Amino acid sequence: MQSPLDEVVRRQKAGRPQGITSVCSAHPLVIEAAVAQARETGGPVLVEATSNQVDQYGGYTGLRPADFRDLVHGIATERGLPLDRVLLGGDHLGPNRWRSLTPDEAMERAEALVSAYVEAGFTKIHLDCSFPCAGDPVPLTDDVVAARAARLIRAAEDTVGPERAERVRYVIGTEVPTPGGAHETLGALVPTTPEAARTTLEQHRKAFARHGIEGVWPRVMALVVQPAVEFDHLRVVDYRREATEELRKVLDDEPTMVFEAHSTDYQSAEALTALVADHWAVLKVGPGLTFALREALFALAAIEDELVPAGERSRLAEVVERRMLAEPAEWEGYYPGSDAEQRLARRYSYSDRMRYYWSDPEIEEARARLLANLSATGVPLPLLSAHLPLQYARVRRGELAARPRDLAVDHVRDVLRDYDRAAHQDQNQNQDQNQDQNQGRDQKPGQKEYV
Template sequence: MRAMLDLVARHKSGAPCGIVSVCSAHPLVVEAALRHAMAAKAPIALIEATCNQVNQDGGYTGMQPADFRDFVFAIADRVGLERQRVLLGGDHLGPNPWTHLSAIDAMDKAEIMVDAYVRAGFRKVHADCSMSCADDPVPLPEQTIAERAARLIAVSEKAWREAGGDAPVYVIGTEVPVPGGASEDLPELEVTSPEAALLTIRTHERIFRQRVLAAAWPRVIAEVVQPGVEFDHHKVIDYDRTKAKALSCAIETLPTILYEAHSTDYQTPQALRELVEDHFAILKVGPGVTFALREALWALDAIEREWIADNRSNFRDVVLERMQAEPRNWSKYYHASGRALTFDLQYSLSDRIRYYWPDTQIMAAQQKLFDNLTGNPPPLSLISQYLPDAYAAIRSKGLTVTPAQLVMAHIGVVLDGYYAATQPQVEMLDA
C-alpha cells in the first residue's frame, strides 16, 4: 500500500514518524482504534489479525479473513472513516496454528490462509515461518525460515495479481514469542544483535531473488526484531535505548526497511516515543488494549453492583465461570490454583481473558450490563469513581456518557500514548 511506503520514506528522510498497529478482534477495541485514527487525522488506520485469531478454519474468533474484513469495514462505515484509509494486516502468517502437523501439511495450510488473507483485501503481510512443525528440528535454521517465508509471499503475490487492488507490503522476521504471548515468566531480554538482524534481511533478499520475487523485495518494509521490550504475567521489561543503540544504527544502512516492534504493550509513552525515534517505527499493540478493555468492563461491573439493586448481569462472575469451564485458552499459561489462579485469570498482563469475549454467554452478560446501565444511568460521581480518565475524556469532548463510550474512552487513554509517539507533530482532535 502506497501509504506504508510513504511512511517508510518519510521516516528514512528524518521525520520521527511511525504507525500504530492495533491487533484485536473486539468490536469496541476496533472502534476505539478507528476513532483515534480519525481524531489524529492519520493517513491510515492499521488493524491487524493474527493467524490464530483469523484463518480459514475460523481461528479463535470464528472468523475467516473475509469475515474479519467485513467486520472492520462495518465499524469504519459506522464511525465515518473511509474504507480506503483502513489498512488490514495479517500478523504472524505462517504455520503456527498447525505446528502439530508435519511441515508439509502445515505449510500447505499456511498457503491457503495467506491466499485467503490477500484475496480478502489484506495488504500488509507478516510472513512468519520461524516456528517448528511436528517433524522439524528446534530451532529452525535461518535458511529454512526464509525459504518458507518466500514460499508464502509467492502465494501472496499470485493472489494479489489475480484479485487486483494495491500491491501488498511485507514484514519479515520474528524475535518475539509465538502469537498469544510468552507462556512463562521472562528473564531479562537479549536485544537482537545487529549482525543477526542484517543476516535475516540478507538471507530473505537472496532467497526472494532466487524465487523470482525480486519485484516484491522493494515492498518489504520492515523486519521484526527484539528491541528489548516484553511482558509476562506480572511484569514489564521496559525499553532501554542504550541497549538497542547498535541495532537501531544497523537499519540506517538500508534505505527502504524499518523495524517492527511487537509486544510494546504496557510501555510508557516516553518509551514508545523513543522506540519510534530509534527506527522501531511500527508499534504493535494487542493485549495492552484488551487489558484496558477488561479494566473498563470490570469497572462497569463494579458500578452496576453499587447502583443496580435487582436483576444484575453479574458480568464478572459470568466471565470467570466461563473461563473455568473452558480452560483450553489459558491452561498452558497459568499454573497457579485457588485465589492465585483467579487473580491470574483476571489480571495477568498476558490477558488470556481476551480469548473469551466472543463466548455467547459472556456476550449476553455484557449486553445485559450495558442495558442495565443505559436504562438506569448511574450518577456522574460513581462513574468518576471507577473510570475517572474515561469520564474526563468524554466530558471534555461533549459526548454522551454511555457504557460503550466509557469503555472506548478508557482504551483511548492507552492509544493516546501510541499516537503521540507515532505522530508527534499532530495534536489530537475530537473524532
C-alpha cells in the first residue's frame, strides 16, 4: 500500500530534490498554520508527536495518541484539508520516559506506547531506543539499540495486523541532537561518520532477522544521522554540505531509504535547500515554530498596548513570565546564568522552553483576551507595519485579512514557507523555467529584458 512518503523517497532516488516538512508541535495554532500551508501547496501535511509530549498516559500535554489524532484531524477538517492528506508521526518512540525503570519494565511500557500510536492511525514511526535504563551500560551498544527497536516494530506489527501494517513506515537511527535543542552551550559539532551510519544499518538488519521481521525492511523509509545542524539558547549551527560529502553516499544501496534530519529549526532557507538536495528528505521542526508563534503573539500584545486601556489589556507577556516563575520545572534546569540572563532566555531563547507553558489556563485566558481585544478594536495598518511587517505587506496586497488570529498563524507560516520551498525545489525550478519560457514568448524580437 502506497504512502505519500514513498513518493518523497522515489523522487530522491531518481535524483530529484524532494522532501517533506515534519511539524513537531501540539500547539493548535501551529497545527493550523501547517494545515493552511498544505492547503495552499496542495501536498500532504505531516504532524508528529514526541514520546514525552503524547503517550499512553497523556504525556506532558495530557494527550494520548488517539487524542492527538483527533486534535489534528479536527483542525484539518475545520480548515478544509482532506484527511487523506494528513500524515501522523511518532517521534523518539522508545523507553525514554521510563529510563528510571529496569530495561524489561521500560521496554514493556515502550511497546504499549508504540502500539497505542499505530492503533490510533499514526503511520510514520521513529524508533529511539538509545536511552539507557536502570542498570544498563552507558552508552548502549549498537546491537542492543537495534534489538530494542526491532522489538518495538514487532509490537507495532502485531498490534495492527498485516493489512494495516502495510501503511506504516519506520525510521531508525538515534544519533540525533537532544530533542528540542541542546541543553547547554554548543561546542564543536561534527556529522555522523559514514562508518557509524553503516553500523547502524547492519545492526538493525541483523536484529530484524532475529525477530522475524525481515519483510519490514522495505518499509524503513529513513535513517536518522547527524548532519551537524543544531541550536542552543543563543546560537544556531548551520549546515555545511562539504562536511557530509561521504556520509551522503551511505544510502546509495538502500532503494527505499532517505535521511531524516532533526533539530533543523532556525536553519536558513539556503541551508534547508542544501539539506534536501543532499538527501535529508525529512526535515523536522518544532521549537522554531512555537518561537515564531511567540513572536507573533507578543507583537500583537505590543499593538494591544497602544489601543486598549491598561485595565482591559491581556498583559500576555507579563502573565507568561509570572507563570513560568511560579512553575519553573520546564526551564530552570535548562537556562543557566544570572537572573537577567535567565529572564532573557525565558522569553527569547532558541530552545523556547516557553512552549511548555502555552496550555497553562491563565496563559490561555490571556491569549484569548488578546485576540478578543484586537478583534474588537481592529489592527491599524501603521501599527501592523511596525510590528509584523511581512503580514502588513500581505494585508496591503489583499492576500491576508488583518484579523489577529490570522496574523499570528501567517507569521508561523513564514517559517513553513522556507521549508516548503526547500522540500519542493524541483517543482519550483520547473515553475521558474515555465515562467522564463512564457516571458521569452511574450518578448518581441530585438526587445531587451530589463530586470
